[in-house]
Amino acid sequence: DADVTQTPRNRITKTGKRIMLECSQTKGHDRMYWYRQDPGLGLQLIYYSFDVKDINKGEISDGYSVSRQAQAKFSLSLESAIPNQTALYFCATSDPVWGGMSFGPGTRLLVL
């Protein structure tokens, strides 16, 4: 079983709709992240959480919100989706001991 899972894997939505992307991890890590990937731009940090009570904005948080429901669960919401939020979204966790980051398989989002 995958250590970091994301649902859904693909989503098509319309402008103005609210959508939620979910992430679960079985690695037991406290630290979780949401990244967005666009061609030619690499991965940009949206939000991150170092424990259940800690939520921090990343480089590109505008238009997004997150919820850390438990150590293992970290959700990303688009309150009112717009076409330029069409991208590949990745959830990740990190190990504070060796610093390695583990990514989920990604959610491909298309906003029409």
Place this chain on the structure above:
Amino acid sequence: QQQVKQSPQSLIVQKGGISIINCAYENTAFDYFPWYQQFPGKGPALLIAIRPDVSEKKEGRFTISFNKSAKQFSLHIMDSQPGDSATYFCAASDFGNEKLTFGTGTRLTIIP
């Protein structure tokens, strides 16, 4: 402001050749430099990482070279194979912080 600059954007190498991808960073607080490999439809996966106390780290056919004074680091793939065809991302962070800043990616194609 792009804190980690990666080049080239794409690279084609013959099988058996050496693939070289370069990155430069600006933030002198960065002290952890990983490389990630991403195959189509998958999340990035940690390939190899280096701390600035060494100038080179080798794992199999993959080597990171690090130049602290120039604030540059590079990935060398020796004896490149078609299975190495993927997108490679360099990244950097303040190790205690673990928020990775990524380069824009290099799409590597190994041709027979």
